[in-house]
Amino acid sequence: xxxxxxxxxxxxxxxxxxxxxxxxxxxxxxxxxxxxxxxxxxxxxxxxxxxxxxxxxxxxxxxxxxxxxxxxxxxxxxxxxxxxxxxxxxxxxxxxxxxxx
Numbered sequence: 788x789x790x791x792x793x794x795x796x797x798x799x800x801x802x803x804x805x806x807x808x809x810x811x812x813x814x815x816x817x818x819x820x821x822x823x824x825x826x827x828x829x830x831x832x833x834x835x836x837x838x839x840x841x842x843x844x845x846x847x848x849x850x851x852x853x854x855x856x857x858x859x860x861x862x863x864x865x866x867x868x869x870x871x872x873x874x875x876x877x878x879x880x881x882x883x884x885x886x887x888x
Contacts, residue, residue, distance in 0.1 A: 798824065810823075822849055825846055829844070846884070849862060
């Protein structure tokens with residue numbers, strides 16, 4: 788399990804002119820294609836009722852005008868990545884993923 792900044796560096800390394808945002812405030816003017824991610828869930832493993840290991844899950848949203856974004860296969864190739872759903876809003880395609888990192 789890496790740090791959030793290591794995860795951000797990994798996402799930024801996907802290239803293709805993508806901008807990566809972590810929990811952007813509503814007044815931020817985003818440029819597209821964009822990846823927006825936030826902490827979503829923490830799973831713990833217990834021994835003798837004490838947590839000894841945990842894994843953080845992030846929700847990652849790919850936002851692109853192109854419905855066949857070249858970033859989609861790159862995200863799907865990442866370890867522990869799972870595609871959740873797709874929706875369209877304001878003529879932009881949103882692909883949601885869950886990833887443990």
